Amino acid sequence: xxxxxxxxxxxSRAELDAFEQGLRSTGIxxxxxxxxxxxxxxxxxxxxxxxxIARVAQDAAVIGNLNSSESFAQLIHGIQTAQTDVLRGIxxxxxxxxxxxxxxxx
Numbered sequence: 001x002x003x004x005x006x007x008x009x010x011x012s013r014a015e016l017d018a019f020e021q022g023l024r025s026t027g028i029x030x031x032x033x034x035x036x037x038x039x040x041x042x043x044x045x046x047x048x049x050x051x052x053i054a055r056v057a058q059d060a061a062v063i064g065n066l067n068s069s070e071s072f073a074q075l076i077h078g079i080q081t082a083q084t085d086v087l088r089g090i091x092x093x094x095x096x097x098x099x100x101x102x103x104x105x106x
Contacts, residue, residue: 057072078094
């Protein structure tokens, strides 16, 4: 599924494999890496940011008492759906309304 979604978004298989390996090197499981890279593509999140998000997820895992794969999945879900309660559950305070207002002002 990741390959098909990635190809439709303009990513090559080699690029997707590199992003997956990058996530796996941070402790994210192979399955969660592929699933969440697919979700990131669907949400138009830049895959170049995947490792940075994974590092945030590692820190959030400690706060949320989760493993890093679960934390990464929740973080991506929270970003993709703009559900601040999901993000708060892993210790991340987000204010999408303020971000939207700031963007509108630009």
